[in-house]
Amino acid sequence: MEPIRAEEGWFVLHAFYQVDRRLWAELPSSRQLECRENLEELLRNFRLGENCQANCYAVLGHKADFGIMFVDPELHHLNEVENRIFRCFEPGAVRPVYSFFSLSEVSEYMTQEKDYDRTLREKEGLAPESPEYQTKMESYRERMRFYINERLYPQLPEHRVMCFYPMNKTRSGEYNWYSLDFDTRKKLMSGHLITGRKFAGKVKQLVTGGVGLDEWEWGVTLFADDPFYLKKVVYDMRFDEVSARYAGFGDFLVGIRLDPAGLFERLQL
Amino acid sequence: MEPIRAEEGWFVLHAFYQVDRRLWAELPSSRQLECRENLEELLRNFRLGENCQANCYAVLGHKADFGIMFVDPELHHLNEVENRIFRCFEPGAVRPVYSFFSLSEVSEYMTQEKDYDRTLREKEGLAPESPEYQTKMESYRERMRFYINERLYPQLPEHRVMCFYPMNKTRSGEYNWYSLDFDTRKKLMSGHLITGRKFAGKVKQLVTGGVGLDEWEWGVTLFADDPFYLKKVVYDMRFDEVSARYAGFGDFLVGIRLDPAGLFERLQL
């Protein structure tokens, strides 16, 4: 089958599951063990796919028992693995409860080369031919390549805790994001960026695009080692005008990263 | 039984299903094979009906396992096939999860012959008797026939990916679509058209009418080979005033087109 790739970005699927504990308990322990091995093998094989990634999380509270975050540059392969998850387990023992399908993307509000060129020339008074200009511009390009790379080709980090939530920009009455001009939107977004930077080293953020693919316009995944910072970064950002006025949020799902064996133990499977 | 046809347009049903994987796994593989053959035969026979069409899609994420998009000019026949779907499978093995029932329609905002006549006479200064007027008018009529044909009598395309979402025009406060006069609405819609044209060749769009038939006023089906363009076209259109101010969206369901055999394989059935 011909591969389905995106002109830009990789496919991301956040998939959350609940275990039918009754059905599970009826299985002989040998079958339970086999299921665990199936999941381990499925994810191991999946990760052999080029740039394919999958992280497992035990979810806090009653929204789900566990979740898997998949990254895959090819859509058939991703659709296959999400179907195979159910086959790892005794059929019916794992039920889907929530998912978000999105595509990694670069923010359209990131600084453009032409903007930086103007900054260097007009604000810093550097001639494009000067070595200083060229050094700075090369360093800028390096940062941008790194940023674009991180956003378009994300590598799932090892942090111990993950928080996923979907969001929209509002389109109601006076506060209609989509009626603002580009520069206003860019300025609003830059306030958000500043708040985000305060949490560098504490919280890693991945924003993927769900417009046209799922119910919300963006999916936000936060990674941290201490959940206190999940709370703090989202709370602090809520006061940024771009959130206060223009953001709508879905539910928040928080999970602890575990490998399949650890997950089975945690869920008492 | 006397056929039920619409004075204008064909009936369209988007039907989404989930598989009871436990029940399915309990079937002997001969019965599983039989189910697949049943579905293949049902759809093959259905397509023998005049202008009857049906495309199958494996759905991404947890909203459904698969969907079928039916087009049928006769309502009893459509109602029959949607009931027979369940009989192809072991009873209970396939559960309905979402559907949208609509009727193909022509946009009331498309250019009218009298508008084009005025354009030719007043803007281009052509006399109705002139050969140039007649050539242009004939070509216009040809385009309109093609457009009307495409909208009223849609042919489901072969694109690899499909995105369905229902939508409404808002009726809240200041931004009440149904309180605008026709010319304002037509002008707003034309902005949308221009955005849509940028995706010609990348995304094919079918808008069908659900007013009086289902929960949302319209159903939008987008067809593409690369999901990146599903995201891009919906995102770009969101900035058109007609969307920014006057559109409400339901959930988005994205699927990969597969024939029944491919679908069964994909779903691990």
Next chain:
Amino acid sequence: MEPIRAEEGWFVLHAFYQVDRRLWAELPSSRQLECRENLEELLRNFRLGENCQANCYAVLGHKADFGIMFVDPELHHLNEVENRIFRCFEPGAVRPVYSFFSLSEVSEYMTQEKDYDRTLREKEGLAPESPEYQTKMESYRERMRFYINERLYPQLPEHRVMCFYPMNKTRSGEYNWYSLDFDTRKKLMSGHLITGRKFAGKVKQLVTGGVGLDEWEWGVTLFADDPFYLKKVVYDMRFDEVSARYAGFGDFLVGIRLDPAGLFERLQL
């Protein structure tokens, strides 16, 4: 038990059902046949009740498999039949999915005799003693009797397709129906009436009151032979100010009228 009748109007119940196809398939065909005969007999007996009516519909899409619209002037009798429906079938084989309970009613905005009297005297200059006045007034009273009769004592029509939807009048901000005075409301409603009349012969409409009885203030049932007109009448009415500004709509359920035997065949039961 003492009958429960309404001082004005008959009770109306729209009841929608889904079939448990697994449970059904497990029944021997003799039992399936018996269920069909039970339903036929139940409805036949129900219709023996004075003015009791019941129409069956196969529903399009996944919201329900079928629906029954009951009209009954006595509440114990109606409550009995809705409970007996479940007993016609193998217990559990038919599940309730949606219902709307309402009471037939006359619109408070219909022309009053005193208004028509004034029209005849002031606008047409007729003396109440004149034969012309008396003929016209008698004809007016005849029309009103017919209208009131149709609304308070509805006879379910034979049309092939039915559309049911519940609605409210809005009470939000500037557009608060219940803060308008009677004359403004009457004027707004009359615009609606004019749109409705354009569909005379194509669409028959029954509006029943759900205030204090169910979740929405009114239930609207449209009957037509061609679903195109269901779409057209609801779409055209949406531009009436009374809908554009003051109406909130629930879900729309569309069904094809079939007798019990036809219904069983359609649903593959």
Next chain:
Amino acid sequence: MEPIRAEEGWFVLHAFYQVDRRLWAELPSSRQLECRENLEELLRNFRLGENCQANCYAVLGHKADFGIMFVDPELHHLNEVENRIFRCFEPGAVRPVYSFFSLSEVSEYMTQEKDYDRTLREKEGLAPESPEYQTKMESYRERMRFYINERLYPQLPEHRVMCFYPMNKTRSGEYNWYSLDFDTRKKLMSGHLITGRKFAGKVKQLVTGGVGLDEWEWGVTLFADDPFYLKKVVYDMRFDEVSARYAGFGDFLVGIRLDPAGLFERLQL
């Protein structure tokens, strides 16, 4: 266990249930009979508790099969009976579908003695020492005692039909009930009172407080012999400014009062 009583008011629980008709049908008729006797005995014993009351209702439509309205001055006892209901029946045969937990209360807007004193003195010119003043004041006190008694210590009436709905006062934008001063709220509520009085003898109303106890701020229970008046009182009240501007309503559940034996017969159990 130490009793849990409220400093003011009795506990009220509206509990609605659905029957698993499949499970029920599998029971031998002797067991079905036993369940009916269990329910009869449970309610009989419950009513032996001081001021404990329980009315059963067969519900119209698909929201529930039946409901029980409990009144109990002690919370452990109420919590016990709601748990014992499930034990009357074959386990699993009766499923909870909706409930509302509230506490009877006196409206804070009722006339105060000091207001009535002023009326007598200033409007009617009576001296507090005059026999007329004293007669009127005593009669006022009698009415208030009666009213307070009825609200705080409600006796469930015998009416044949019951309607329950929860409601809130709105807190949105311009129409924010909780930002109004007491006198404005009192004046708005008095308009409601006048509408209510028109239905004296037709509809009996009980308003209980759900703030801090359940999802809505108040639960309204209407009792009538003719459902027409349920519709009429709620419709008429909707035009009172206090409803038009400041009320939000939940779903409406309507039931016919039956004793347990009648209920079992009605539900075909």
Next chain:
Amino acid sequence: MEPIRAEEGWFVLHAFYQVDRRLWAELPSSRQLECRENLEELLRNFRLGENCQANCYAVLGHKADFGIMFVDPELHHLNEVENRIFRCFEPGAVRPVYSFFSLSEVSEYMTQEKDYDRTLREKEGLAPESPEYQTKMESYRERMRFYINERLYPQLPEHRVMCFYPMNKTRSGEYNWYSLDFDTRKKLMSGHLITGRKFAGKVKQLVTGGVGLDEWEWGVTLFADDPFYLKKVVYDMRFDEVSARYAGFGDFLVGIRLDPAGLFERLQL
């Protein structure tokens, strides 16, 4: 496994459950007894964890049968106990119905030392070197330590009744909490504090932070011996501007505190 602790605060989980009464009834009474002992042992062991706390509540009405409120400074331990709850019971006999995951926190609006210093110097005219200043400041610090301690390191109280509800601050139109400056927010919150103090001794309140962790920004748990005060405190607070204008509430769940044995008896298990 390396512990997951929060830089500030303890983890709090409100978990609500429903019992599958059918499955339960099928168990031999020895197994039922064993389940009760399992729960007793699990909670006993859980409480051995440093600062780990767990209170059980029988819930009023149909939202849940019972709930457990967990406090735990370490996240793996909390995630383990919530999974082990299901294993205490026969698998499937207890189903999760609702949960809220949050982190204890200090209000950012509490008086700061620098504010109190200014009060003492400017309003009371005390010199920082004066013994009076130092006594008062030490007493202030003591109160703050106590308050911070109570909020960050909560000890679940013994009150007989508990009420949990989640809440948000609104971000709509004119009344956007997150667009207010700090001083305005602090002033609004102080009004709330004054209302709360009136219920000292009657109602104990614990507010925990859900931002970035669950669907609502805060979880409020009220503890009282008389449910009348749950109603009264929430009602009175609703008139505080901070609630009237800026608060959105979720559902309210009320429970009676019982130990596991009492809970099993209450639920008729």
